[in-house]
Amino acid sequence: MYNNLSIRQKQIVWAWAFLAIPVLFYVVIRFYPTANAILISFQNWNLLGSRTWAGAENYIKLFNDPVFWQVFRNTFVYLLLGTPISLVISFIIAYHLDQLRFMHGFLRMLYFLPFMTSAVAMAWVWRWFYQPVPIGLFNNFLASVGIPQVEFLRSTTNALPSVLAPAVWAGLGFQIIIFMAGLRAIPRSYYEAARIDGVSTWTVLWEITLPLLKPTIVFIVVFSSIGFLRIFDHVFNMTTNDPGGPLNSTEPLVLMIYDTAFNGFDMGYAAAQTVVLFVVLLLVSLLQLRILRDR
Amino acid sequence: MSIKKLKGWALATAAGAATMFASAAHAVEIEYWQYFFDARVTAMEKLIANFEASNPDITVKMTTFPYADYRTKVAAAIPAGEGPDVVQLFYGWLNDYVEAQLIQPLPADVFAPAQIEADFFPMVQAMRAGDNYWALPTAVRSLSLFYNERLFEEAGITEPPKTLDEMVAAAKKLTKRDGAGNLTQVGITAGMNAQDHHWFREVLVRQFGGDPYLDDYKTVNYNSDAGRKALDFYTGLVKKDEVTAFGFMDEPQAAFKAGRAGMHIDGSFRIGSLKKTRGLKWGVTELPAGPDGTRSNYSSYWVNAITTKAEGEKYDAAVKFMQYVTSDEAMQIWLDVVGELPAKPSVGMTDANANDPVFGPFIRGLAYAHTTKFVNESAQRQVLMDMVQRVDIQGQSVADSLTEAAAAEQKLLDDYYASN
Numbered sequence: 001m002y003n004n005l006s007i008r009q010k011q012i013v014w015a016w017a018f019l020a021i022p023v024l025f026y027v028v029i030r031f032y033p034t035a036n037a038i039l040i041s042f043q044n045w046n047l048l049g050s051r052t053w054a055g056a057e058n059y060i061k062l063f064n065d066p067v068f069w070q071v072f073r074n075t076f077v078y079l080l081l082g083t084p085i086s087l088v089i090s091f092i093i094a095y096h097l098d099q100l101r102f103m104h105g106f107l108r109m110l111y112f113l114p115f116m117t118s119a120v121a122m123a124w125v126w127r128w129f130y131q132p133v134p135i136g137l138f139n140n141f142l143a144s145v146g147i148p149q150v151e152f153l154r155s156t157t158n159a160l161p162s163v164l165a166p167a168v169w170a171g172l173g174f175q176i177i178i179f180m181a182g183l184r185a186i187p188r189s190y191y192e193a194a195r196i197d198g199v200s201t202w203t204v205l206w207e208i209t210l211p212l213l214k215p216t217i218v219f220i221v222v223f224s225s226i227g228f229l230r231i232f233d234h235v236f237n238m239t240t241n242d243p244g245g246p247l248n249s250t251e252p253l254v255l256m257i258y259d260t261a262f263n264g265f266d267m268g269y270a271a272a273q274t275v276v277l278f279v280v281l282l283l284v285s286l287l288q289l290r291i292l293r294d295r
Numbered sequence: 296m297s298i299k300k301l302k303g304w305a306l307a308t309a310a311g312a313a314t315m316f317a318s319a320a321h322a323v324e325i326e327y328w329q330y331f332f333d334a335r336v337t338a339m340e341k342l343i344a345n346f347e348a349s350n351p352d353i354t355v356k357m358t359t360f361p362y363a364d365y366r367t368k369v370a371a372a373i374p375a376g377e378g379p380d381v382v383q384l385f386y387g388w389l390n391d392y393v394e395a396q397l398i399q400p401l402p403a404d405v406f407a408p409a410q411i412e413a414d415f416f417p418m419v420q421a422m423r424a425g426d427n428y429w430a431l432p433t434a435v436r437s438l439s440l441f442y443n444e445r446l447f448e449e450a451g452i453t454e455p456p457k458t459l460d461e462m463v464a465a466a467k468k469l470t471k472r473d474g475a476g477n478l479t480q481v482g483i484t485a486g487m488n489a490q491d492h493h494w495f496r497e498v499l500v501r502q503f504g505g506d507p508y509l510d511d512y513k514t515v516n517y518n519s520d521a522g523r524k525a526l527d528f529y530t531g532l533v534k535k536d537e538v539t540a541f542g543f544m545d546e547p548q549a550a551f552k553a554g555r556a557g558m559h560i561d562g563s564f565r566i567g568s569l570k571k572t573r574g575l576k577w578g579v580t581e582l583p584a585g586p587d588g589t590r591s592n593y594s595s596y597w598v599n600a601i602t603t604k605a606e607g608e609k610y611d612a613a614v615k616f617m618q619y620v621t622s623d624e625a626m627q628i629w630l631d632v633v634g635e636l637p638a639k640p641s642v643g644m645t646d647a648n649a650n651d652p653v654f655g656p657f658i659r660g661l662a663y664a665h666t667t668k669f670v671n672e673s674a675q676r677q678v679l680m681d682m683v684q685r686v687d688i689q690g691q692s693v694a695d696s697l698t699e700a701a702a703a704e705q706k707l708l709d710d711y712y713a714s715n
Contacts, residue, residue, distance in 0.1 A: 044714060046391055046395070047366060047367060047370045048366075048370045048391050048392065048394070048395035048397060049391075049394055049395035049396075050395075127545070128545070131544065131545055132477070132478075132540070132542070132543070133473065133477040133478070133479065134473075134477075134479045134544070134555070135544050135545070143473070143475055143477055146475070148475075149477060153542075154541070154542050154688065155688060156688060156689070241486065241488040241542070241545070241546060242488055242677075242680050242684075245677075245680065245681075245684070246681075246684045246688055247681055247684050247685065247688070247689070248681075259673070259674075262363070263671065263673040263674065264671050264673075264674055265366070265391070265671075
C-alpha cells in the first residue's frame with residue numbers, strides 16, 4: 001500500500017510519523033489535562049471522593065465571591081503596573097547599553113544575573129529587606145537617618161508595589177537582552193542616512209528605532225503580560241506567613257487557585273478559577289497581538 | 296537501654312529474622328504510608344523493627360512522600376487497590392477520608408470505645424464516629440509558653456508567669472526600644488499566622504468566659520462578650536500594653552530564636568529546632584491561666600488508620616500493627632525519638648515524663664486541652680489573621696472585626712457541612 005503512494009503522499013506520511021511523538025506528548029501532557037480541568041470546573045471534587053456534577057455552581061460562586069473580584073483586580077494591577085514599567089526601564093537600559101563599549105559584557109551580565117537567580121531565593125531576600133527594624137535593610141537605613149519607618153509588606157496599599165518591584169527587576173535582564181538583539185537588527189544604513197540629513201536624536205528614536213523595534217516590543221509585551229498575569233512565586237514567597245495578604249491585598253489569581261485546590265481541596269472551584277485565568281490570558285494575548293500588529 | 300534488655304532485644308530480632316526466613320512463604324506484607332519528616336521516619340523504622348520481631352509472620356513496608364503530595368497520592372492509590380494498608384493522616388482530615396471510604400472503622404472488639412476513652416487523653420474522642428473509633432494517634436502535640444532565660448535574668452524576672460496578668464507584666468519588663476521608639480526586642484511574640492490562632496480560639500476565648508464553638512464545632516460562638524474581651528486582650532498586647540508588634544522580625548519563632556523576644560507561644564514540635572539553636576537558653580512553662588484561673592490548651596495530632604484496601608489476612612495484620620503503634624511502648628519510643636507527646640496518660644503522666652523540664656508543661660497541658668474540628672484549617676486561620684489585621688492596619692474596632700470574622704468562619708463551616 002505504501003508503495004502505491006505518490007512521493008508527495010510519502011512525504012506527508014513520514015512527516016506525520018515524526019510529528020506523532022510531540023503530538024502525542026502534547027495531547028497527553030497539555031490538551032487532556034486542559035480539557036479535564038474544564039470538565040472539573042463543572043463538578044465538585046475534594047480529591048478524595050467521587051466527582052459529582054455541579055453545573056454552573058462553581059462559576060456562580062466565583063461571581064459572587066468578593067475575594068475573587070479583589071484578586072481579579074490585583075492580577076490586573078500587577079499587569080498594568082508591571083508590564084509598562086518593565087518595558088520602559090528595560091528599553092532605556094538596553095538603548096544606552098547598546099551604545100556603550102566600556103565594560104559592555106560585564107554590565108550586561110549584571111543585568112542578566114537576576115533573571116537567572118531562583119525566584120524563591122530572591123523573594124526571601126527582598127522580604128527581609130522590607131522588614132521593620134531591627135532586621136529590615138531599608139527600614140534600618142531610614143531609622144539611622146531619622147526617618148520614620150515605612151511599612152512595606154504590612155500595609156494594604158504598599159504591599160503590592162513592594163512585591164512587584166523584585167518581580168520587575170528579575171524580568172529586566174531577559175527583556176534587555178531581547179531589546180538589544182532588536183536594536184542590533186536595525187540596519188546601520190538608516191541611521192547613517194538620518195545623520196547625513198541632520199536629524200535630531202529624538203526624531204531618530206521616534207521615527208526609526210521605535211517603529212523598527214515593533215516586533216520586539218510586541219514579543220516583550222505579550223511575554224511579560226503573560227508573566228505578570230500568572231505571577232505566583234514572588235507573591236507566595238514574600239507573604240508566606242499570610243499568603244496573598246495582608247487582607248488579600250497582594251493575592252493574584254494563581255495564588256487563589258493554589259490555595260483553593262491544595263489547602264481547601266475544592267478542586268471544582270479551583271478549576272473554575274483556572275478556566276477564568278485561561279480565558280483572561282487568551283483574551284489579553286489576542287488583544288495585544290491585534291493592537292500591536294502592523295496595520 | 297540496659298545491656299540485658301539490649302541482649303534480649305537483639306536475640307528477639309535475630310529469632311524474629313530466623314523465623315521470618317523459615318516462614319517466608321506465609322509472611323504477610325502490609326504497607327504503611329506517612330509523609331516524610333526525618334525524625335518520624337526514624338521512629339517508625341524502630342517501631343516496625345520491634346513489631347516485626349514480635350510478629351515474625353508479618354512484614355511492614357514503609358513508604359514516605361513529601362508532605363505536599365501526600366493527600367493526592369493516598370487518594371489516587373487506595374481506590375485503585377494500591378497503596379497503604381495502614382495510613383497516617385491529620386486528625387482534621389478524618390471526615391474527608393471517612394466520606395471518601397478510604398478508611399474503615401477500627402474493630403470494636405479490639406479497640407473498644409469505652410476502653411479507648413479510659414486510656415487516652417480526652418481530645419482523642421474526636422476520632423469517634425458512631426460506635427467505632429476510626430483512627431488513633433501515637434503522639435499528640437500541645438502548646439506552651441517558651442521563655443528566654445537570659446532575657447528573664449537580665450530583666451530581673453525570677454520565675455515564669457503563671458497568669459495572663461503576670462505574663463503582661465513580665466512582657467513590659469522585657470520590651471526594648473531604640474531612640475526613635477522602634478521596637479528592637481519584644482516582650483512576647485504575636486502573630487495569628489503561627490500558633491496564636493489556636494491560643495485565641497481554644498484558650499483565650501475560654502479563659503475570658505466563653506465557648507468558642509457550639510454543636511460539635513459546627514457553630515461559631517466567639518462573637519460574644521468573652522470573644523471581645525479575648526480579642527481586646529490580644530490586640531491590646533500591641534495597642535495598649537505595647538509589648539510587641541505583629542510581624543516583628545517576620546515570624547514569631549524567628550524572633551524568639553534570635554533572642555529578640557522574651558516569650559513565645561508555640562507547639563511541642565518546636566522543641567527540636569530550639570534545641571539546635573546555639574546560644575539560646577530557654578525554658579518552657581504551661582500556658583498562663585486566665586483571670587479566673589481557667590487553664591486551657593490546644594492539641595492537634597496525626598493519627599493512624601486502616602484503609603479499605605486491607606482485607607483478609609492483611610486486615611488482621613493491620614489490626615495487630617495498629618495495636619502496636621498505639622501501645623505504651625510505641626508512645627515512649629515516639630517521645631524519645633520525635634519529641635511528640637504520648638497520647639495516653641499512662642505514658643505521659645509517668646513521673647519522669649510529666650515532670651520533665653521540657654516535655655512536662657506540654658504533657659500537663661494535655662489534661663485540659665481542646666481539639667478544634669477544622670473543616671479547612673488554613674482558611675479558618677486566615678479568617679483570624681484578617682480579623683487582627685483589620686484592627687491593626689485598618690483601625691477597625693475590635694467588636695466589628697470580631698463580628699465580621701465570626702460570620703466569615705461560619706460561612707466556611709456552613710459551606711463545608713452543606714456539601715458533605
